[in-house]
Amino acid sequence: MKLFDVYPINPINIVKGVGSLVYDDKGTEYLDLYGGHAVISIGHTNPHYVKRLEDQLHQIGFYSNSIEIPLQKELAEKLGHVSGKEDYQLFLCNSGAEANENALKLASFYNGKKKVIAFKGAFHGRTSLAVAVTDNPKIIAPVNETDNAVFLPWKDEAALEQAFAENEISSVIIEGIQGVGGIQVAPESFLQKIRSLCDANNAVFIADSVQCGYGRTGKFFSHDYAGINADIYTMAKGMGNGFPVGGIIISPKIQPAYGMLGTTFGGNHLACAAGLAVLEVMERDNLMQNAAEVGGYLIEEIKKFKQVTEVRGRGLMIGIELPEAKPNVVRLLPALNLTKAHADRFLEAFTTVLN
């Protein structure tokens, strides 16, 4: 049997990883500032993470949501504490698309409305509604097309007001920093405007934090920079440091009901152990602070290159605009415990490549 050939891959076979370093089958060492697309949050094979998963595997790896899983409550408690959203409620799933799908569905259950505002450049995943609110017609199959998605220009407050005036809006979904869209930071005033329009119109504010969340920008959610609370935050990527875990946290104003949402795999024992290990390491090693410091340092240093026309982002979510390169935005999405020495190693290599 052959693989279904959908990925344009790099010809590298990574066989080992330690922290921010990975090694291929020929023994070549690479400094990993990509983290498997923002997934590796606490570094490859982090010892605490490996031990917690190994210990859990020896106990029990999986059981479904038909029984008590105390690890889920432990994870919710820890997540509330580390994110500062203590009064929110956690629903666990397995991926970013699934998190967004559940958030959009929950918003519609909540207010009984159908239209979703999304933005130019947005990426929210590949499942039915998540892809319908993603700004890429090439990945929207005819069966996913819907009149319920309302696309607006990025950062355009007047268009936002007009869309609310003309439609019954169920929810607004927005990345705090667009990732796939090229590291575009949502202005704080724009996020505040969305908050006030959602409040005035009984619409749900969904903060897609799948890529820009989980401490990457120096705050737990990049939307926090605007000083607002979203109604639902969606998460995945860094949440499990490579173990597939996704989730949404939900404001107390949205009440659950049995059967409203559900999943077979979401919240299983191993996934919770991975999620807990990540938060424990983040807290123990002050990784949000490290992301802010090392990221801030990198941003300032990269700005000094004359070939670079713009540097965008926050913390360790960085986009480097290089008109000469293809694609012209180089994205850095390393582990949150990237050291300054590794940042310097990158800057040295970047100097060599640009010269």
Ligand code: PLP
């Ligand atoms: N939302 C954002 C902002 C993303 O960047 C991605 C993936 O890149 C997704 C959602 C989808 O996540 P997943 O690939 O885990 O379904």
